[in-house]
Amino acid sequence: MVDKVIQQAIQSFQKSLDHLHQEFSKLQTGRANASLVEHLEVESYGARMPLKGLATILVPDAKTIAIQPWDRSLIPNIEKAIQESKLGLNPRSDGVLLRLNLPPLTEERRRELTKIVHTIAEETKIAIRQARHDGLDEMKRMEKGKEIGEDQLSMGEKKLQEKVDEFNKKVEEGAKKKETDIMTI
Numbered sequence: 471m472v473d474k475v476i477q478q479a480i481q482s483f484q485k486s487l488d489h490l491h492q493e494f495s496k497l498q499t500g501r502a503n504a505s506l507v508e509h510l511e512v513e514s515y516g517a518r519m520p521l522k523g524l525a526t527i528l529v530p531d532a533k534t535i536a537i538q539p540w541d542r543s544l545i546p547n548i549e550k551a552i553q554e555s556k557l558g559l560n561p562r563s564d565g566v567l568l569r570l571n572l573p574p575l576t577e578e579r580r581r582e583l584t585k586i587v588h589t590i591a592e593e594t595k596i597a598i599r600q601a602r603h604d605g606l607d608e609m610k611r612m613e614k615g616k617e618i619g620e621d622q623l624s625m626g627e628k629k630l631q632e633k634v635d636e637f638n639k640k641v642e643e644g645a646k647k648k649e650t651d652i653m654t655i
Contacts, residue, residue, distance in 0.1 A: 471612060471617055471618055471622075472609060472612075472618055472622050472623075472625070472626035472629075475605050475608045475609055475612075475626065475630075476605065476626060476629055476630055476633065478605065479601050479602060479604070479605035479630060479633065480633055482597075482598075482601035482604075483598050483601055483633065483634070483637040484637075486594050486597040486598050486601070486637075487594065487637060487640055487641065487644075489594065489597075490590060490591065490594040490641060490644060491644065493590045494587065494590065494644065494648045496509065497583055497586065497587065497648070497652070501532050501533075501572070501651075502529045502531065502532055502533055502534055502535045502570075502572055503529065503535075504522075504527040504528075504529055504535065506535065506557060507521055507527060507535060507537065507552065507555075507557070507559075507570070508520065508521055508522035508527055509521070509522070510551045510552065510555055511551060512524055512544065512547050512548050512551040513547045513550070513551070514544055514547060521537070521548065521551065524539055524540060524541070524544055524548070525537045525538055525539040525540060525544070525548065526538045526540070533571060533572050534569060534570065534571055534572070535569070535570040535572070536567055536568070536569055536570075537561075537567065537568040537569075537570070538566065538567050538568075539568075542565065542566065545563055545565070545568060548561070548568060549561045549563060549568065552568075552570065559571075559572065575652070580652050580653055583652045584649050584652055584653065587645050587648050587649050587652065588645065588649075590645075591641050591642070591644070591645035594641050595638055595641055598634055598637050598638060598641070599634070602630055602631070602634045605630050606627060606630065609623050609626045609627065609630075610623065
């Protein structure tokens with residue numbers, strides 16, 4: 471019974487960690503990466519779709535992202551979506567291909583991005599703590615309902631805390647790696 475609660479909490483921890491990595495991939499580090507733009511919502515045929523569903527996204531070099539829409543009539547919509555995004559990029563179009571040149575990051579922008587990294591990491595830790603709290607509440611409910619004993623509750627709390635510590639360490643490592651990527655010129 472306790473193991474099932476712990477497994478559910480671990481699944482929740484993993485979802486939080488996956489979300490962290492997804493958010494980190496959206497941050498501009500000064501190097502071209504398709505994940506910077508693939509999630510952008512573009513108006514297409516009366517609906518909003520992610521860019522990766524409308525075009526091929528290429529990275530020809532470390533400072534350029536090339537976007538080749540499958541339907542050329544969508545180029546203005548893609549340009550608009552990029553300009554409205556918070557990426558600060560200005561697309562250039564030749565009628566077939568959109569090119570995004572990533573400017574080098576200023577020291578000030580790098581510092582801003584590291585603050586964002588720390589904020590995202592802290593939000594992930596909060597989500598992990600909340601999942602731990604939910605698991606502990608469930609175990610305490612089970613103990614009150616006489617489904618498990620005090621010993622099982624105590625062991626479950628200890629195992630759950632070990633997993634929380636393990637996932638928090640992964641969050642810290644991910645944040646440190648991303649910060650290093652951002653601060654490397």
